[in-house]
Amino acid sequence: MTARIMTKRTLTDATVTGRRELAHHAWLIELEVELEAPVRAGQFAMVHPLEAGTLLPRPFSVLDHRDGRLKLYVKEVGAGSRALAHTPLGERVQVFAPLGRSFPIEEFRGRPVVLVAGGVGLVPLWKLRSELLASGEEVPHSLFGARTIEELPGELLEGWRIHLEEAPPSAPSGEGSSTMSAGGGLPTAPTGSGLPTAPAGGEVEVGLVTLHLDEILREQPDAVLALCGPDAMMKAAARIGRQRGVQVWVCLEEQMACGAGVCRSCTIPAAGGRTMKTVCQDGPVFSLDEIDYV
Numbered sequence: 001m002t003a004r005i006m007t008k009r010t011l012t013d014a015t016v017t018g019r020r021e022l023a024h025h026a027w028l029i030e031l032e033v034e035l036e037a038p039v040r041a042g043q044f045a046m047v048h049p050l051e052a053g054t055l056l057p058r059p060f061s062v063l064d065h066r067d068g069r070l071k072l073y074v075k076e077v078g079a080g081s082r083a084l085a086h087t088p089l090g091e092r093v094q095v096f097a098p099l100g101r102s103f104p105i106e107e108f109r110g111r112p113v114v115l116v117a118g119g120v121g122l123v124p125l126w127k128l129r130s131e132l133l134a135s136g137e138e139v140p141h142s143l144f145g146a147r148t149i150e151e152l153p154g155e156l157l158e159g160w161r162i163h164l165e166e167a168p169p170s171a172p173s174g175e176g177s178s179t180m181s182a183g184g185g186l187p188t189a190p191t192g193s194g195l196p197t198a199p200a201g202g203e204v205e206v207g208l209v210t211l212h213l214d215e216i217l218r219e220q221p222d223a224v225l226a227l228c229g230p231d232a233m234m235k236a237a238a239r240i241g242r243q244r245g246v247q248v249w250v251c252l253e254e255q256m257a258c259g260a261g262v263c264r265s266c267t268i269p270a271a272g273g274r275t276m277k278t279v280c281q282d283g284p285v286f287s288l289d290e291i292d293y294v
C-alpha cells in the first residue's frame with residue numbers, strides 16, 4: 001500500500017473574499033490565504049473566525065485550493081460554523097492547513113472509482129472526483145444522497161446522481177420508484193428560498209443513496225469505493241462494499257480540538273480494537289482494513 005505522506009502545515013490569517021448560500025443554511029466560503037503545501041482530496045483545515053466567540057477552531061474539508069484561494073462548503077450547525085458562514089467579506093479568520101491524510105489517488109489509477117457522498121461529505125469526494133477527472137481517470141458512478149431537495153448544493157452536483165430520501169412535492173412518491181430529470185420533474189427551488197437546487201439535466205431518484213450500490217459493485221468487481229457522509233450511510237455502503245469484496249475507503253468526522261494529533265479528542269479504535277487511531281492525523285481518510293468500523 002502506498003504511504004500517504006503528510007504535508008507541511010501553515011497556521012496563518014486568511015481574508016474572507018466570497019460567501020454564497022448554495023443550499024439551505026449551507027455556504028460556499030472563499031478565503032484568500034497562502035499555504036505552503038498543496039491541499040489533496042480528503043485533507044481539511046482548522047478554521048477559527050476571530051470574532052466567533054468560540055474558544056477552539058472548527059475542522060472543515062477543503063473543497064478546492066488554487067491560486068491562493070481556499071474554498072470551503074460550510075453547513076451551519078452551531079456557533080462555530082454559523083460564525084464562519086456569516087463572517088463578512090474582508091474580515092479575517094485564522095486557518096491551519098492542510099491537515100490529515102488524503103485519499104491515496106495513486107492507488108486508484110486505472111480502476112473505476114465509485115463515490116458515495118451525503119451532506120457535507122460531498123466536499124472531499126467532490127475534490128477527489130475533480131482530481132481524478134483532471135488526471136484522465138474514470139469516475140463511473142458519483143452518488144449523492146440528501147434528505148430533502150433543500151439540501152442540494154446545485155452547482156456542486158454536476159455529474160452526480162442524486163438520491164432524495166423525501167420525494168419533492170411535485171414528484172411521484174415511493175422509494176426507488178421514480179427517476180426524474182432535475183430540470184424537468186423537480187421544482188427548481190423550494191418555495192420562497194430563492195436557492196438553486198439540482199443541476200439542470202442531472203438525474204434525481206427518490207430512495208436511499210445505497211439503493212443500487214450492490215448492483216453497481218457487482219458489475220465493477222475491481223472498483224474502489226470512496227465514502228463520506230453521515231455515519232449510518234457510510235456504514236451501510238461500507239458493508240455492501242465489503243460483501244462485494246471491493247476496496248473501501250472512508251473519510252471520517254469526529255469532534256476535534258487541535259486537528260494535529262495532540263489532544264486525543266478524535267480517537268477511534270484501530271482494526272482489532274486493541275489500539276487507537278486519531279482521525280485528525282491518521283485519517284480522516286482510512287482504508288476499511290485499518291479501523292474497527294463495520
Ligand SMILES: Cc1cc2nc3c(=O)[nH]c(=O)nc-3n(C[C@H](O)[C@H](O)[C@H](O)COP(=O)(O)OP(=O)(O)OC[C@H]3O[C@@H](n4cnc5c(N)ncnc54)[C@H](O)[C@@H]3O)c2cc1C
Nearest residue numbers: 058059060061073074075078079080081120123253254255
Ligand atoms: C475532518 C472533518 C471535516 C469536516 N468537513 C466539514 C465540511 O466540509 N463542511 C461542514 O459544514 N462541516 C464539516 N465538518 C463538521 C464541522 O467541523 C462541524 O459541523 C463543526 O465543527 C461544528 O461546530 P459548531 O460550533 O458549528 O457546532 P457545535 O456547537 O460544536 O456542534 C453542534 C452539533 O454538532 C455536533 N457536532 C459537532 N462537530 C461534529 C462532528 N465533527 N461530527 C459529528 N457531530 C458533530 C455537536 O455534537 C452538536 O450536536 C467536518 C468535520 C471534520 C472532523
Ligand code: FES
Nearest residue numbers: 259261263264280
Ligand atoms: S483533534 Fe486533537 S488529536 Fe485529533
